[in-house]
Amino acid sequence: MLLLAVVAVGPMSAYTGAEQEPLELIALLVCLIPTTIGAPLSAIGIAGMDRLVQRNVLAKSGRAVEAAGDIDTLLLDKTGIITYGNRRATALHPAPWVTEHDLAGAARLSSLSDGTPEGRSIVELCAERYRLDSHSSTAEGRRRFRAVHRPDPDEWRRHP
Known part of the structure; x- marks a missing residue:
């Protein structure tokens, strides 16, 4: 032109x-x-x-x-579209100086107000396997956390 x-x-x-x-x-x-x-x-x-x-x-x-212009394939993954994020609690593994029932009670209390699927699965696991109530009062769910036992680092190393 x-x-x-x-x-x-x-x-x-x-x-x-x-x-x-x-x-x-x-x-x-x-x-x-x-x-x-x-x-x-x-x-x-x-x-x-x-x-x-x-x-x-x-x-x-x-x-x-x-x-x-150089892209041939574009793959984006958002959980729930291509993959399905369904992580669930299946077992509790206590430290050597903690009983499994005490761990279940603490895990249940810490997950009562957790609305995520993972948190709900911990409450369900504790109710099914350890016969802990899956429902609780609001006061119990808001109880302040207190450390009952502070392990000695040497004690931790002695246990495999």
């Missing part, structure tokens, strides 16, 4: 009597080339953004549009 405009300048200038030398027309062409780069670049960027939007991808920058 730019070349067509420069070529048309020659006959028009000859018609008006202000004939241009071919060297001047070439200089005009060389000077106009950088000014025409801006328009196609923005048009290409807009076209790239449009293609991404059609595929439900939102790009925040031109660099993201360029990077999207």
Whole structure:
């Protein structure tokens, strides 16, 4: 298009009597080339953004549009869409100086107000395996934690 405009300048200038030398027309062409780069670049960027939007991808920058052109496969995982996050408590493993029933009681109390599936599974495990009530009063659930036994570090090392 730019070349067509420069070529048309020659006959028009000859018609008006202000004939241009071919060297001047070439200089005009060389000077106009950088000014025409801006328009196609923005048009290409807009076209790239449009293609991404059609595929439900939102790009925040031109660099993201360029990077999207190199992508063949995009795999996103959010728990619950592709994978199913269903972690459940299946066993309690007490330290050597703690009884399993004491651990179950402490685990149950610490999980009573936990609304996550993991927290509820601890309460259910304690109710099923250790026969601890899965329901409790609000006061019991808010009881302050007290450390009953503080193990000696040497005692911990002695037990495998």
